[in-house]
Amino acid sequence: MREPSPVRPPAVGIIANPVSARDIRRVVANANSLQLADRVNIVLRAMAALGACGVTRVLMMPDREGLKPMLERHLMRERAASTGNQTWPQLEWLAMPATGRVDDTFFAARLLREAAVAAIVVLGGDGTHRAVVRECGQVPIAGLSTGTNNAYPELREATLAGLAVGLYAMGRIAPDTALVYNKRLDVTLDARDGARRHDIALVDVAIANEHYIGAKALWRTDSLAAVYMAFADPEAIGLSAIGGMLDPVGRREPGGLCVQVAPLEPRAPHTELADPLFHLHAPIAPGLLQPVPVYGWHRLADGEPAPVRQRAGVMALDGEREITFGPDDRLTVTLRERAFRSIAVADCLRYAAAHGLLRAQRQPASGPGVPSLPILLHP
Template sequence: MAAPTIGLLVNPAAGRDVRRLTGGATVSDTYGKRRAAECVLAGVDLAEDPVDILVAPDGGEIGQRTVAEADRSDVRLLDTPVDDTSADTRRAAEAFRERVDAVVVFGGDGTTRDLAVEIGDVPVLAVSTGTNNVVPTPVDGTVAGAAAAFLATDAVDPGAVTYRHTMVEARVDDGRSIRGLATVGVVDQSFVGTRAVLDPDDFLGGGVSRAGRGEVGLSGVAGALTRVDPDDGRGVALELDAGAERTVGAITVPGVVERVGVAEWSHLAPDEEHGFEVGEAVVSVDGERELEVQNAEIGVRPVSDGPRLVDFDAVFEAAPLAADARAVERR
């Protein structure tokens, strides 16, 4: 029988876009990511049963160096090709799907979204090292490793500490579609360009799979109007207009709070679609421009088959006491 195994993936490119210069987002450099990965290896020892660690290679060689410098036999490198694009994450996730019991991923919303495409039902411990993070959690790598080990060894019940994160999908009437983990935006631009969306006035609207007052970007705009939890299954449609009579304050990018004009908004039931007719626009997902469209109708809707994310606090609340503590209590 295979030993309990966790996957570890670090995106070396996460947290490096232009919003680092225009806003107040923190910097996550290669050294910091490598140290965080090393902390995961230490954290797994909190579980009483041994755990194997399968590490994905990456274009920055963070995973490769983590394995090479690990002074332990239970750490191995995943054998997948690397071309230093988002395809690396998807390939690793596909390999992890059949081989690991939980996966720790260091990145932002985009990295977690790429992982979600292929990871299936494997519990995901998403740790924030990106720019405009709505979904990943800012936790120490040691904590993430310990939580993953508790899950992999069945020390806690995965069903009690995970939840299915709703996603949001944009479908263009020419047959193209794309999914965002937290947000899909319709941007009043002609070209993808630098990818990051910097000015909220560029948004014509969009849809979100979650809404909270303290979130960043479109989900924060929606959060000024309503509350939708990430496992709710519903979403929110927004039509934005800089000249609208109603404006709401929101954190538009890290370090920036602005007033955003909201012309209309509505809740979306699971799979309910809201349409936008555009002459020329770009569809963004999780804050990055992805699809150029012309003279098209774009429908956005929440979809309920997103990744199975781990609630870190719930893991440690459910984690068993150490064996010696239980023995003392019995006496």
């Protein structure tokens, strides 16, 4: 009789985009680029916190930019220098080719979903997180902001994110407390030939009056026609800042927002277009503010398809051009609430503090008359 296979301890996935924050918006806006060593250090800090919570396995996406050998070298050094109070998870690389394209992120997210990891830690910007969410299914994510436009991933220290993920992965915090639902924009293109294409955006869908994709990153506003937003935070950078500076919508608040930034059609041949209501200055990239004409705006309701009224153009998902459409195509954008789950880092840390999850047993006295002291999570 075959013995049952031993149950493997919960694993955590990590997807680190090694080339995020290197697109044209970084050049035109004079913004800093995150170096490879910085990404390695972020991963190390997250892994240290995961290990402290008892996570023993980390599955990670390989790359072609040198992150893998640098991380392994630093991890070996950290293990050699660590004391008995520091435990590092075993790092396993996903068995997949590394092409340096977004397909790597799609593939890695699918593999991590199939491996039933407890959660996925994502290093990147809006585009990287969108790629993970598109393929990870019901696996919750924890976002770390390392991209150019970071409206979705909040700026947070990797150690704290690692603690929250680790406590959840080890079952110390229940899903009802540890996880939060997020909104999403679903895009459907019904083409003239009968084909149908679906895609998603986590933050914004922008319609541009262009006829080709060209460079992926969308950073100019003079060709914009409309922007659909799942949420619009006044503190965000990117195209969603147009809505954030106009009519803010919180990421946990019901509904979304659509802003019309170009007239739909001329009044008549050889006459000027309708005038905008006003111009709004918005930070569409780090260090880059541009005036945006506003012709009108309205709220989006959960589950109600909003038809794109422009006859032709290019659609950008979370700031990157992805889809072209023509006058005979039908394009809709639908807001979905409770679309995917993420780790509520702040809630997890508050719960851990309130329930003493980071406390440990007292050490035995080391000698007569010597009081025992609590063992901290880290020395």
